[in-house]
Amino acid sequence: MTLKLHCFGESGNAYKAALTLELGGLDWTPVFVDFFHGATRTPEFRAINPMGEVPALETPEGVLTQSAVIQDWVAQQSGRFGFHDNDERREILRWQMFDNHKVSGVAGPLRFNMNFLPPEKRSEGANVFLAMRLRAALKVLDAHLEEAEWLALGRPTIADLGMCGYLFYPEPFAFERVQYPAIDAWLGRISALPGWKHPYDLMPGNPSDRQQGGPQ
């Protein structure tokens, strides 16, 4: 059975799942979710994921949601990028949580506000706050990566494939690789992994598509 990943190109959280599927070599296909026309708020989508978010992965065992959960399942299926014991599992989890809370959980809304929200709805106060929080977290991340080749273990794991979720996107969101040399080098190591693809090459939908009326 081909695994179906409900996703769209602009979603860094969906990218985490897509990249783990792709680099893990599983048989998967993206299903485009028209987020920018309200698809995640429809009853049809809420039946797939009551949390109203991408990504969602259809598997033979049922639907999985939350990118970290999908990554965990995919790693177990592929035997790649996962853990071998509870200590490794918790070290991966530690960085997934930091990412979710302080990096992706801030970069995602900030990038949305700065690029995809209609200008009249943008809040300067909100964006200043988010940018301040993001920079503090990236500083912690950069310091860690000065000492470590990969985030959690001595090899790439789903922690790396998660933390990078928003960091390859070209739109402005208070992050520039040149300002964080260790993050920059680590992103280079990720994009050098065999089979790596940019989010806009791995999932349907991107800003220029939308200007032309959608990807399909």
Next chain:
Amino acid sequence: MTLKLHCFGESGNAYKAALTLELGGLDWTPVFVDFFHGATRTPEFRAINPMGEVPALETPEGVLTQSAVIQDWVAQQSGRFGFHDNDERREILRWQMFDNHKVSGVAGPLRFNMNFLPPEKRSEGANVFLAMRLRAALKVLDAHLEEAEWLALGRPTIADLGMCGYLFYPEPFAFERVQYPAIDAWLGRISALPGWKHPYDLMPGNPSDRQQGGPQ
């Protein structure tokens, strides 16, 4: 060895760890972190946790950080509130991630901004944005709890002891139990668990202490 939890009363993330330790019946003691006087930014604290956050738990195996990681380890030690297989583990993880990203990850900063930040540093725009996001997440949570007694499984787990992290605090942060009947009832089930304690009774430090010059 008595486990040492670096924490302070106002931290809902530390409360998740403290409550799991307490209800799990482990031998633990809190170590007060004077967050409001900059303790988490000191070299001494960064040596314990380079992420600069509470909670941090000193165990015989080393220091654990990130509340979800501590909860996972404590559940394994105590045999309570944890998982029995990978499916259960991922269902718990799903709600921990939703909490971390959309509930605690928003309620924490919002409560801080509204109550603990000097008035001249408060940003109305940031708080309006955070309150909007929090309410959307609480609506999803309330709908789920209309159908489920406990968040992840048919019994209380670390997902419940995590999601409630900020929801027992009395300070205003755009959350009132009466507006979310299913959340209200679920919080009642948590506080009815034998041995439950309010965050300000479980950890040192609270707003009225600080008005008097600190808890010690």
